[in-house]
Amino acid sequence: VCGADRACALCQCVWLYLIISLIMIPAMFGFSLGISETYMTILMKILEWATVKIQKANLDVELKASASNGLIQREDGSMEKELGELRRSRPKPPVGGDFTLSDCFYFSRKGIESIVEDEVTQRFTSEELVSWNLLTRTNNDFQYISVKLTLVYGLGIFVRYCILAPLRLTLALIGLSWLVIGTSTVGLLPNSRIKSWLSEWVHVMCYRICARGLSAAICYHNRENKPKKGGICVANHTSPIDIVILCNDSCYAMVGQIHGGLMGILQRAMVRSCPHVWFERAEMKDRHLVTKRLKDHVNDKTKLPILIFPEGTCVNNTSVMMFKKGSFEIGATIYPVAIKYDPKFGDAFWNSSKYSMVSYLLRMMTSWALVCNVWYLPAMHQQEGEDAVQFANRVKSVIAHQGGLIDLQWDGGLKRAKVKETFKEQQQKKYSSMVVGDDSSSNSD
């Protein structure tokens, strides 16, 4: 019995030393031992093999390679063009307004097209994969194909849930607690260059540990464009993990509402070591106050660049939705960043209506890995004669173009809110001008 006890204690010691030396120390000092690279290479080979196997077995079913293509082909003609064609068959009446019974065809077809397939609602659910990636959650249609595939799938479950998940959980906990302890300690120092340097080092180190806690493989491109102090960094938003991804490489000041509970402890600790912009819930409603505080932060050139996600909500990383103009009115230099996740290794999108934060993080920890690309784009400034909305759209299209995402004008807030009536009124106005001409207020009879 004594021997078994000692063996147990020894095991635990070894396990802890292994974690520290193989994972934490490289994470803290930013170098890599190549373990995760090997894991990723093996994983890629397995997924490729699985795809080939599945495709061979499904020769009679049409390939879902066209999953990213639409179900229908849309007519993208303008209202004027379409109605003009519909009305071609009859002469324009001399008085009384140009209306014909076939006018409704335009609206009904557009309506049915949007019922079959629309640009907005699909952005709030996870992206459909072209081929299965051996995770239960992406396939509710599991058909038995071969013994080997099932074995690999079963092995995958064991590896992910019993080996990787506990490991990742440990790392995440270590990372977060170290963040709280480290920043509070640094916060005790008087303000000086050393304090800022230490604070940055503590932040980056803890985020690196957290990133290892998610098996994140991040590739940064164009690092010469990294955001500098006194600027605002804007990026597309897929999940809260975006923060970990970006903070692995550089230090940012966060903006947000102060929460209670664990989140609040984290926020209060962080602000002790370097200035972040936290708001009380009531303050967030006051737009002038928000703008003023952001402006003050940005004008102080010793403070870190602010990180903002102008979409205001998480979308599924296939598109970029409307950017809220608030951050673009401040007049600071904007550093756009594009983040694109590879869905093969795990779905990074947080569907907040379906999963709570905790279950989302657990799902992340039981995925294969988190693979993403981050592109730093050149700094942008508001140009002469350009208002905040146009500037925001310009930045948005640059990000969308780089990340290979679709650039949408729709508001991410449509996830929860109804669309504004003004859009319908715009359509009605446009149609009216086609019926009575532009002077719709006159009585031409």
Next chain:
Amino acid sequence: MGSRASTLLREEEIEEIKKETGFSHSQITRLYSRFTSLDKGENGTLSREDFQRIPELAINPLGDRIINAFFPEGEDQVNFRGFMRTLAHFRPIEDNEKNKNYSGDFIAFRLYDLDRDDKISRDELLQVLRMMVGVNISDEQLGSIADRTIQEADTNGDNSISFNEFIKVLEKVDVEQKMSIRFLH
């Protein structure tokens, strides 16, 4: 693999829908995926609210009328079969199946004929016109447009438009091309 919906839709059902509506197998499975993604309540039927959650449909001036086309008289829920039957009206008809039950002009007629009495009355026409133009045209002008439209179409003098009169007005318009949706694969 990967379509979560196809396990819940049995092969026999797909075959029946295929025979009834003419959609292909893959089109039916993809439309079933779409149906389930719209079905937020996950009870196998769609309500009017489920449709109105589509922003592009919500801003369509005739959005409510189009949604109505899916619901049988007096009902508030539509199942997948009903969904497919309505969509079938918008599938381009191949030459060898001129099936009058599924044609674009029938749906268009229904858009105007709110009370489904197979006649478009002046009031019904006015209502639809009002939906399409919003507040931008006066009542009198709208009234005269409606009167003129009925006058042109009405051949039997009952001051309303029947389905046959409706078709006659539209005979020069290529209904198939204008109302049908180009489904891929």
